[in-house]
Amino acid sequence: MTVSAGSLWKLSEVDLLAAYHGIRRQYVERKFARDTERARMEWQKAKAFTNGTGGVTERRNAVDAxxxxGRKGQQVREMTRDLELLQADVDLIAMIVRLRGLSPGSDGRADGTHDGEEAERGI
Incomplete structure (x- = not known):
């Protein structure tokens, strides 16, 4: 979403809340897709590891190489980047909603985490 703060500020309350709802849904859908892709890649790595030959170190190195x-990992990193940009849009809309005196929901976080939880979960 490429909307400026000025244009968001000029939106009516209904349109602003609709934009907030839409961007949060988009964030959740993309996060689910990224997490699914990440889990699929880890499962494939584990499968390749168990099907490999040699010792543990040799199999681990073969999977890592x-x-x-590598391509799938890059794709997941790109999905994460897009997700972070979308999170910035969610945060901007939530901030404008709060400044206008509306309530965006619990705390405006799209993924339901609180400060500090991301570091604990390794996100």
Missing amino acids: SEEF
């Missing part, structure tokens, strides 16, 4: 997993 795989070009296919």
Whole structure:
């Protein structure tokens, strides 16, 4: 979403809340897609590890050196970047909603985490 703070400030309350709802839904959908892709990649890595030959270190190195997993890892990193940009939009709209005296919901966090939880979960 490429909306400026000025144009968001000029929106009516109904349109602003609708934009907030829409951007949060989009965030959750993309986060689910990213997490699914990440889990799928980890499952494939585990499968490749168990199907490999040699000792633990050799199999781990073979999985880590795989070009296919490198591409998938890059795709997940790009999905994470897009997700962070979307989070910035969610935060901007939530801030404007709060400044205008409306209530965006619990605390405006799109993913339901509180400050500090992201570091604990390794996000």
